[in-house]
Amino acid sequence: MKPTHITIKDIAKMLGVSPSTVSRALKDHPDISEETRNLVKTFAEKVKYRPNALALSLRKQKTNTLGLIVPEIVHHFFSSVISGMEDLAYGEGYTMMICQSNENFYREVINLQALLDHRVDGLLVSISKTTREFNHLHNALDSGIPMVFFDRICDELDTDRVITDDFEGARIATTHLIETGCRKILHLAAPRHLLIGKNRYEGYAQALKNHKIPLDESLVLKCDTREEVMSMRQHILTLAPQIDGIFGVNDSTAIAVMQVLQENGYRIPQDISVVGFGDGPIATIASPPLTTVEQKGYEMGREAVRLLIQRLENPSAMINNQTKIITPSLVRRKTSR
Amino acid sequence: MKPTHITIKDIAKMLGVSPSTVSRALKDHPDISEETRNLVKTFAEKVKYRPNALALSLRKQKTNTLGLIVPEIVHHFFSSVISGMEDLAYGEGYTMMICQSNENFYREVINLQALLDHRVDGLLVSISKTTREFNHLHNALDSGIPMVFFDRICDELDTDRVITDDFEGARIATTHLIETGCRKILHLAAPRHLLIGKNRYEGYAQALKNHKIPLDESLVLKCDTREEVMSMRQHILTLAPQIDGIFGVNDSTAIAVMQVLQENGYRIPQDISVVGFGDGPIATIASPPLTTVEQKGYEMGREAVRLLIQRLENPSAMINNQTKIITPSLVRRKTSR
DNA sequence: ATGAAAGCGCTAACAG
């Protein structure tokens, strides 16, 4: 049994008026007499008339749909972003069409095409890790569709953007360690060729510099996953006696080192303080609960949608592209003093 | 600059043929001469023609879009489900329109309406915690739209369903505890009026019964959040000396008890074994890593979409509604022997 | 104050 919907034409027929009259009455067009207007409206309500969004979109050349391409849904940060986007978009009368690239370039291209085929009004995108080449995005942009990048932005495209201030987050984290008494701070870093690796490293370096603490490169380890921590445990343990603080580039590495240390008799934070980055669900259940930098995915999502809708609704307004920077904040818990 | 798309009409005009010819050529209609077909196809490719999905949907009365209503996106289980749905739907040529109810009944109703307005071909829904009344879903179903419930199903609606076998999961978990030597097993349970509370409790009870271990109700505590564990810590500690195993209704409570115990000198699993339920990201980073029951959200998502598409593509086939049961499996890690 | 007609982009009878 196919769902059959009532149309304006149906109503017109049943009421003995023309479709145009029904259409106008429904949207309070001034030309329509109060009488017919009420007639139509009450009738429409009675038969539960609902406008067909498809027809509307086709007619108006506007879908009120926002297309999203995200690397992975199953990721606390990204799902927070999506949640923020959904909430705001929904509140503004837009719906979202969501695609995940699964960190796969080819799929990102297809996703983009699908969204374009559906004539979404605008695009929200965070690029996949395997994306090295940006023709697909270039083309989309050239065709004139509004687009905002978030988190994983693309430098060679001039668009609105929302990013977290990784530098500042790292600086705050490291400063916190310094201000609570640490002097020899180990940094577990992401590769320098990744933006987050670079920026967080630099924030760390800046904090040291601000406090006249010399930067010791032997205290910066390329080590950004739990697994890597585990495989580098020996090295970390040889370093341990000479350090009093650790800044991990993300929560999982921070928690992983903490565990390695604890298993070897170190007390956190009495012997060594630890700060992470991200504030996912694992931070709170760590033992002790992890002091970390909160990344505000939800807020980032809202901001991205805000930027996009603003552009959609200020038609031609040649506003310069904006880069909105979300400043993360420190969440003090128990792994630091 | 509005994105302007090339249409079939445009192509027809430029090639001096009729729109229908173009339409047919593009889809390899047998009536079209190979010559014109190639002409049209290469030209279409050159100008990057892309069919307008909106127009297509309107025409075909089929949107190839699946509507999803989920309580919360930011939740490991649900985001896994979404991911599974997205992947399969995408592979089958469908796109997804995703709404979150935020556990709010009113919003669930609106979400449903929005999806219906967009004429999604089918619905995937997991009901919100605050939903006590099902008229909106009843109406949708009566109107004939295919619908599959997953995880949080609604008993009074006769539809396809996908659920996890909570009873069996709990039975497996408890059995594992028993088989590794535990006899006095504490169960941290969800309220009995919730399905998961009831089913997991019963699975626990069944396992005991199968092994002729008497069920001691004083070892069943209504306690299903981390916070609750913390506020009941005293009581738990008085119970601790007499127990050798714990089955937590979810991972966070399991991890929380484990921590309370550890802080008080108990060794896990030497003194007490612990098993959780869910297998979210927190399970692996717990220390020691948590033995738990894997809930297979991704698989559930795929299954739900499979059921839905099957119904969409077997037009009238009056297949009886199916309830697909996902049997969770035990993931042995280090909190049990 | 209301209706007729055209058209958004596409497809599918029906002609020829």
Add this chain to the structure above:
DNA sequence: CTGTTAGCGCTTTCAT
């Protein structure tokens, strides 16, 4: 083999 026509559901001139 190709073109003409009508229509999916809706809005919006242009008439009346």
